[in-house]
């Protein structure tokens with residue numbers, strides 16, 4: 146871990162209603178207590194729970210982020226929501242380019258304009274990148290991540306954007322219980338940092354690891370030199386388990 150402040154974010158995916166988000170907030174805040182928390186903490190509820198979550202976490206150390214955003218301000222985009230709409234819920238940011246969104250058709254070009262639109266609207270962004278198992282086994286991981294990063298970060302070339310973080314999430318480790326070893330995670334995150342360095346300020350940008358992070362592996366992962374935090378799916382759904390990961394930071 147470097148002097149970059151760790152970031153621990155929980156991606157709820159398609160889980161929890163507004164009422165459940167409110168209950169979760171009470172439980173998480175009780176777990177974290179009143180003292181300062183070392184890590185920056187965020188949760189990413191589904192769109193329908195953003196507003197109740199933002200209200201329940203208001204004034205606390207926990208930020209609320211959306212899971213996706215559309216690049217347009219408004220318009221004929223059925224089922225989408227804009228960065229301004231996300232901001233109006235009280236949420237502070239959004240994930241962009243999660244592999245589950247990419248698998249549903251989100252392209253590199255869309256990821257790039259969506260990151261830009263969110264930053265321009267004053268939101269923070271966690272840009273997600275990651276390779277499939279086939280790509281890893283074919284030795285294509287680095288080239289693939291380089292291409293994903295170049296596509297998404299070229300609009301920011303030369304600019305350090307405080308509100309932009311990157312999550313490296315190998316697709317083969319998401320929801321599979323198969324975590325990347327700390328060595329593989331560190332090695333790959335170091336590559337992500339090196340590529341980012343050529344585009345934005347790679348020394349300052351926070352890079353997270355995601356993929357089957359649990360309370361019992363979080364601390365070793367976050368102990369790696371280039372890993373500045375974690376993006377947690379399944380293990381973030383329970384407030385006590387997520388709090389244990391926050392404490393591991």
Ligand code: PGA
Pocket residue numbers: 156314318319320321322355356357358376377378379380
């Ligand atoms: P997981 O999901 O922790 O359930 O593997 C991580 C993610 O998709 O962000």
